[in-house]
Amino acid sequence: MAKRGFGPSSAPDAEGRKKITKESFQRGLRIFNYVLPYKYKFIIGLVFLAFSSLTFMIFPYLVGKLVDSSTGNADWFLEDINMISLGLFAIILLQGIFSFFRVYFFAQVSENAVADIRRDLYSKFVWLPIPFFEKRRVGEVTSRITTDVAQVQDIFSITLAELFRQITTFVVGVVIIMWTSIKLSLFMLATFPVLVALAMVFGRKIRALSKKTQDELAHTNIIVEETMQAINTVKAFTNELFEIGRYKTSLNKAVRTAIKGSYYRGAFITFIIVGLFGGIVLVIWYGATLVHQGDIRIGELTSFIIYTVFIGASVGGLGELYGKVQSALGSTERILEILEEKEEPTDKTPRALSELPKLYGNITYKEVAFSYPTRPDVQVLHDINLNIKAGEKIALVGPSGAGKSTIIQLLMRYYDVDSGGITVDGQNIKDISLTTLRGNVGIVPQEVLLFGGTIRENIAYGRPEATEAEIIDAATKANAYMFIQSFPEGLDTLVGERGIKLSGGQRQRIAIARAILKNPSILILDEATSSLDSESEHLIQQAMDELMKDRTTIIIAHRLATIRKVDKILVIDGGEIVEEGSHEVLSLNPEGIYANLLKLQFELT
Template sequence: MTDNNTANKTAYSSEKKVKLNKRSFQSLLGIYKFIIPYKWQFIVGILSLVFSSLSLLTFPLASGELIDVASGNSSWISESINTIALILLAVFFIQSIFSFVRVYFFAQVNEKSMADVRLALYSKLMSLPMTFYDQHRTGELISRITSDVSLLQSTFSTTLAELLRQMATLLIGVVVISFMAPQLTAFMLATFPVLVILAVLFGKKIRKLSKTTQDQLADTNIIVEETLQAIQAVKSFTSELFEIKKYNASLTAVVGTALKAAVYRGLFISFVIFALFGGIVAVIWYGASLVEAGTLTVGELISFVLYTTLIGGSIAGLGDLYGQVQKAVGASERVLAILSKQEELDPTQYYRGKNQLNIKGQIEFKNVDFSYPTRNDIQVLNKINFTINRGEKIALVGHSGAGKSTITQLLLRYYNVDQGEILLDKQNINKYDLLAYRHHVGIVPQEVILFGGSIRENIMYGRPGASFEEIQEAAEKANAKSFIETFPEGFDTLVGERGVKLSGGQRQRIAIARAILKNPEILILDEATSSLDAESENLVQQALDRLMENRTTIIIAHRLATIKKVDQIYVLKSGQIVEQGTHDELNQLEGDYSNLVKLQLQSAGHLA
């Protein structure tokens, strides 16, 4: 449970900030390769941003000139108030046009490029090997494609644009006021270091409390996630009140930390207001003395105050924007880390009609050793040797953990063997194109996972593009058509998330229909009837018998009565084959297999 919580917290804390340096900025720039196809829209957006900022910065200058014209001190543009007023209106009109162009083109670049990022991430996830999924939890990966990309989206759409605007406002504004009133500019800049230091101290404390709040909120989200996933257990143990109290306690901790952070934010805002308006008062006081001395006009003072306000606003906004960029850098590093992984296949290759194989179905395991990459210290398979001829049916039996499912996972090439080799039609399976190879291997698992669409879509998953007549035929062979047609929507009936609207036997028959439609040369049945009632098991077994006809079949079974007719049974124990033979031969050996048969007969007797 602790490991799961840690992984979930990692997923929820995806907005973690990182230190900004050359390497981290390179990570952020790595995302820009997705903007290259839309570079002209991006350039237009940047130019619009620059012109929009420049047009806005002419407003204080024109406003001051308007005051000077009114007081008879103008020596700049015109003696007419109306002319200057029209210039101001023109400035705002031009600024609004550039703002619209900026928003429109940045939106185009942002939406399209982030869609490309999501597609690249999803395509990469689809093409990564099982070893990757052994090391990463689902919640973490979903967070990468949702939270991290959403964070990048907001960064590229608003944060970076706003950062450029604020920096341009700050730099250009300081240059303008330096020429306008050098003495007043020096006076204003002298107060900045104190304000910046205090702002940094406040910001550091607020960020720390915000991080704590985020972590605590992640804990509350974990409680919700776990209870909803295990809602049946919660209700069966009548633990509703216990979970509510636990969630309430977690929320109380979040509220306490958040309120503490709110106090600091309130103090910080009060400080900013006092410092900002105090600075303006100080500038006006000193500027008034310069006006009195005749070295500055009233209009120039007004322009200076307006520029000071714009500059102060830019400085105040840079801290928050810096924090947003920090988060974006962290998100870009996590996204690029996935995109840089080595994939096991190109998911578009098979569907272009390439690399079709002529598979007959003879399988041979030769001295196969294997340990899972995440558990190298535990040897799961040790010197496994067996051969399955074309069209034969073999069964793998043994206690849980003996290595039965591992053999099928190696056959599906989810993992590579440590030693030895697996041959298909006398050729190492690693020499076959992976997508084309897997197309010839079908599996009916014990726990069938259906997708949340219709029954038709789930059956057609075995062969996309199959006709409705082929889907109906597969369903009939799987003993599924009869129950499907009892639904009002028939084959268009929605199965619900993971197929929850269907019974276990119905899900199994849908999975069998899917495998029949796929029509593989090699078939894996992973305890396909172990969790069914007698009636469902009989229907499923009939469907399986049809499915196994003329196919090389590997059956993993706990119910030994279902494998009496197979050609060969292999008994596994601690990763080794300890017995092999037919049902009758193994029963006469009085070994592990016969003991398993006796245990099942005893269990059946007790149940009777």
């Protein structure tokens, strides 16, 4: 799933990296559009970066002069040891000051630009149609806005600066050492960078191994999470020992991989010590020979060696940065891909619900056929024809998976029909603004999810501009105000993760209050499958009756006892309407599905 939708030019690897090609690079550069509003700060940051990188490069030169001075070989305008040391100190101070401003300006740019990307991504997510989310896992969607954006932030704040610094160090360093001694430079360049490059290859292998260890540790964490989430089930089945065993096996595997990785890490450290430091010793040896022969001075050798270390570090650093740029390009690509997704054609101007055109609620389905975009080969609805007059109440019944919810989802235009058409008040819903359509439909879902916040906010979700009096009125009509008042904080009681936990019946009544407040012409009631106690059931039924008054209502019914009074019952089976009529008519057909379902439920109760 994570690999879905990448450009054809270069496939990413398992870590979501992308090969750097001209094309991917050019595409990636488009993320810099987010830096444009802050370009002056960015340029000032770059200037400070250039200053700090260049002052840094003077440091080894001055150290060399200092050594020459101390050995009586001074040939520079500053001959005094104290003066050169002061110069060194001044360089360090300058570098410190430049670095402060570099970090300050880059942080201003990166924090703002990244917040802009996050805001755009979030808005995009909210405006995207339902099928987008069905094709992806939640974790995948959230990682766009967290991990991928963090990668891009790294580029804006650190990687770019580092890249610039390493390249400057390398180029300026090589020029200076060449100027000092061509012979020694050629000797150094033929040995040292090769060793650094080898170390990089080795380092990459180790990273791959440590990634494996991390993955295995992540797997052990999944077990912890799963067990904690389902701790009641674990205890109910007295499966504590089984879970401990599962965790232990997974943990042992992670430990084995980690230990295997440590061999390589040990070997790597040995290589660094022997190889890289050996390389430096080689350079020192050759340099010392040149000093002995009088080709260069001891101070020049000193600064040469420091430059060599800088150049080596920059070569190593560039390798690492290459990997980072690759990952960031992958992230950029994924972010841009989402930003380019087509949004639902909803009206984006903030408007009060009451300002939307009011629909009457005459609904027709004509020869509607539909398959879900994720399963195009399975036709879920075939040839659905139905007619609901404004104010009529109908119920959809039928076995699980028959297609009842799908019929409703199509009315809400979460998906578009494959063939046929749905009209509201004679107008095809494709021609009605999505905002108007959804603004005129109220839903009381099967499983009510409340947002973390107060009860007031949760009820007002139905119509954010509602007044306090309207909220109380809606809560009262929904038979919810009684229990709300019984909480010390009343409407201000927090619900959700940090607040109190409401019972299923209470949540349903909040959802009814929401719908009452929204005052829609079309109402959809998705009956809860879990049964409530009779007191709660009675209160909910009363609230539902109040809510249904004067509205076109479609009930997805699971308990047939609640729908006897509706105008029409539609029995859905296998994506088709197989029976249609009032309770009286349908219950008299002994061969019919409805009569059989009725009998079954009667026997069960």
